[in-house]
Amino acid sequence: MTKILNIARQQCANWDVGRCIGCVFNRNNDKLSISISSKLSGKQCIVEEGCDYFESVVIPGIADNNMRESAKLSRKL
DSSP: OOHHHHHHHHHOTTEETTEEOOEEEEEETTEEEEEEOTTTTTSBOOTTTOOHHIIIIIHHHOOOHHHHHHHHHHHTO
């Protein structure tokens, strides 16, 4: 398991035994909505290729500074 995949396993609320639940957040007219993406739901985790949810929600929410910086470096953010 790669380091970024291991971080996703530990930190991402969408992680389900290597598959993505597919929950995504959207902002429309200053209102937050949540939906399930059929493109992601039930599919293998794509964090290694790049995942908007992981990069915009999970990484900023990681409390451990070393893990957060490691995730940023892995995703080249």
